[in-house]
Amino acid sequence: MEIKNISRFFCVLILVISGLLNPAKAQDTVIRKIDNGKLDSLNSKFLKEQRQVEIFLPQDYKPGSDRKYDVLYVLDGGNWNTGLIKETQHFLEEISFMPPTIIVSVLGIDRNKDLTPTHLEGWSTSGGAANFLGFLKNELIPYIDQKYPSNGENALWGHSLGGMFVAYALLNEPKTFKSYIAVDPSLWWDKCYIQKIASSKLPGLGGLAITFFMSGREGEQGKVMKIDTMNTILKNYAPAGLTWKSIAYPNESHNSIRLKSTYDGLKFSYAGFDNKAEFHPRNGIILKDKPIKLWYFNDTTTVNYTLDGTMPTILSNKMKHEITLTAAAKVTTENFTARARYNQVVSGDFIAGKTLNPISKKKNVKAGGFNYAYYEGKWEKWPDFKDLKNPVKTGITNGDFKLDKIQKKDNIAVVIDGQLEAKEDGYYIFILENGEEANFFLGKRLLMRMTTSNNQLCTYIVPLKKGFYPIRLESFHKNDGYKLKLTYLTPSTIPTKNAGSIPLNLQYGHH
Numbered sequence: 001m002e003i004k005n006i007s008r009f010f011c012v013l014i015l016v017i018s019g020l021l022n023p024a025k026a027q028d029t030v031i032r033k034i035d036n037g038k039l040d041s042l043n044s045k046f047l048k049e050q051r052q053v054e055i056f057l058p059q060d061y062k063p064g065s066d067r068k069y070d071v072l073y074v075l076d077g078g079n080w081n082t083g084l085i086k087e088t089q090h091f092l093e094e095i096s097f098m099p100p101t102i103i104v105s106v107l108g109i110d111r112n113k114d115l116t117p118t119h120l121e122g123w124s125t126s127g128g129a130a131n132f133l134g135f136l137k138n139e140l141i142p143y144i145d146q147k148y149p150s151n152g153e154n155a156l157w158g159h160s161l162g163g164m165f166v167a168y169a170l171l172n173e174p175k176t177f178k179s180y181i182a183v184d185p186s187l188w189w190d191k192c193y194i195q196k197i198a199s200s201k202l203p204g205l206g207g208l209a210i211t212f213f214m215s216g217r218e219g220e221q222g223k224v225m226k227i228d229t230m231n232t233i234l235k236n237y238a239p240a241g242l243t244w245k246s247i248a249y250p251n252e253s254h255n256s257i258r259l260k261s262t263y264d265g266l267k268f269s270y271a272g273f274d275n276k277a278e279f280h281p282r283n284g285i286i287l288k289d290k291p292i293k294l295w296y297f298n299d300t301t302t303v304n305y306t307l308d309g310t311m312p313t314i315l316s317n318k319m320k321h322e323i324t325l326t327a328a329a330k331v332t333t334e335n336f337t338a339r340a341r342y343n344q345v346v347s348g349d350f351i352a353g354k355t356l357n358p359i360s361k362k363k364n365v366k367a368g369g370f371n372y373a374y375y376e377g378k379w380e381k382w383p384d385f386k387d388l389k390n391p392v393k394t395g396i397t398n399g400d401f402k403l404d405k406i407q408k409k410d411n412i413a414v415v416i417d418g419q420l421e422a423k424e425d426g427y428y429i430f431i432l433e434n435g436e437e438a439n440f441f442l443g444k445r446l447l448m449r450m451t452t453s454n455n456q457l458c459t460y461i462v463p464l465k466k467g468f469y470p471i472r473l474e475s476f477h478k479n480d481g482y483k484l485k486l487t488y489l490t491p492s493t494i495p496t497k498n499a500g501s502i503p504l505n506l507q508y509g510h511h
Contacts, residue, residue: 358467
């Protein structure tokens with residue numbers, strides 16, 4: 001097993017969107033079908049009318065659960081936009097680029113009124129954006145937060161006039177949404193009204209930690225939208241705390257641009273979400289004048305670390321794929337994402353100590369495997385292993401033994417013990433993975449405690465001398481599906497980072 005390949009791999013799913021991309025169709029805010037969505041409505045005092053929305057709850061939502069979700073509000077709702085966005089969001093969720101999300105499809109009545117900030121001749125109902133923004137902020141969002149499992153963190157998506165409205169909302173009510181996605185926005189409106197107000201309003205967005213994604217098209221058609229002028233203003237006036245990005249796509253139409261923009265915009269809104277803060281070994285004992293290396297196998301660009309136990313900031317040391325420790329330290333890493341609620345923090349303690357001393361080999365043990373004892377019960381939580389009696393089965397962890405192949409798959413306890421022979425002096429790294437709950441002892445020292453919150457991987461580095469060491473692994477499996485595995489790296493294999501099972505000829509037990 002390669003420890004560097006332990007990080008999760010995701011099966012890339014093919015996204016098939018049928019019937020959504022038809023540039024000949026006009027904007028469609030009429031629901032054509034309800035696909036696991038719930039049609040809802042509320043009376044708006046701001047708009048003086050009844051407004052409909054369609055709610056799509058996350059695929060993993062379970063009625064009665066206390067789990068809360070981010071919310072994505074889609075302007076110009078209905079199948080024309082929401083169908084595409086829903087499928088794209090599901091795809092990004094499957095490949096861990098964003099979390100499960102509630103999608104609120106905001107159905108339109110008069111988009112020319114709702115989405116435009118000023119009145120223009122020839123657009124008889126235009127100029128109602130202020131009221132529509134008031135409806136979103138003061139009526140719809142509180143309604144969704146009260147009735148559905150929302151965590152209060154929102155994103156806004158809009159295309160064309162809807163994209164212009166997204167920019168308008170960003171500048172006028174920036175705290176309403178955490179992320180703003182403007183797809184080919186109509187920034188030509190009223191002689192570039194949005195750009196005129198942007199230079200004075202952008203500085204007020206400092207420190208809000210929000211994201212703004214804007215897309216356009218290359219070529220003459222793209223220039224008509226006046227997105228380039230907004231880019232210039234953003235470059236000159238965007239404050240720290242507003243993370244923004246603008247993309248001009250080649251060879252796209254005003255309608256086709258929605259697909260790439262939705263994918264890139266949502267991914268940008270959750271930048272760093274798929275990354276990890278985990279490093280290995282996670283804990284251990286360090287000898288004086290005997291440095292050790294910590295390994296980090298993911299993207300270093302979004303991770304910072306400290307060695308004194310303080311919480312990292314974006315100004316802390318940038319993570320590297322290898323860090324050398326020369327003395328005791330409390331290592332803390334943090335993966336900084338575009339949404340702070342999804343930042344991951346990982347800590348590990350490396351204490352100053354001495355080499356663990358071996359003991360004499362017991363007379364009544366021999367090589368070929370450790371001893372194991374397997375118990376069944378009806379435990380609701382971690383059992384007291386000292387009180388376990390009458391094992392269902394006992395044996396030797398020889399070549400035929402696999403923990404996941406024992407008789408019962410749930411509510412079981414297993415104890416593995418014996419003596420481990422160390423053939424070299426130096427640092428060893430022990431690795432536990434894919435378990436539910438487990439304790440790993442070397443001698444009387446508890447090196448690793450695996451729980452349901454850290455069951456992906458536990459690692460510990462410890463200095464040993466040649467000789468024999470008592471070993472004990474206690475594991476509890478309340479649920480089916482766990483395949484606890486113990487591997488290690490020896491002083492000579494640590495540089496390779498390729499962990500392997502403890503050879504049978506170094507496992508000693510009562511045979």
